[in-house]
Amino acid sequence: MSKNEFLSIEQLDEESLVQEINRLTKLSKIRTLTIEEAAYRELLRERFIKNFKEGLRSQLRTIKVVxxxxxxxxxxxxKEENKKD
Known part of the structure; x- marks a missing residue:
């Protein structure tokens, strides 16, 4: 896959992000990834982790302890943090 064939990370939904990470991981078991592929996979992983953390924080903000x-x-x-949202 050439650099021009990489999908735009910003345009990937969560499912596509995971599929692309998995595709590159499977490819890495067959052959060594190019420098560009390895860097792209790392960027995908970072985006996935960022999205996961943001989603978790959002869920935690909605929790009310009774x-x-x-x-x-x-x-x-x-309570003050929830008022800001």
Missing amino acids: DSPGRDVSSQEK
């Missing part, structure tokens, strides 16, 4: 009577006992810091 005690057994149902009162919100989330930390004040968490």
Whole structure:
């Protein structure tokens, strides 16, 4: 795959990102990746990790901690952070 054939990382959805990482990983088991391919795979991995972390943070922001009577006992810091969103 030439440099011109690499897909734009910004345009890849999550599934395509994983498929492209897996494709390059399988290829690396058959032959040594070129410098460009290895760098591209690393960029894909970094984007995947970034997206994963952002998604996890987003989910964690929506969590509300309640005690057994149902009162919100989330930390004040968490409540203030949720107000910003």
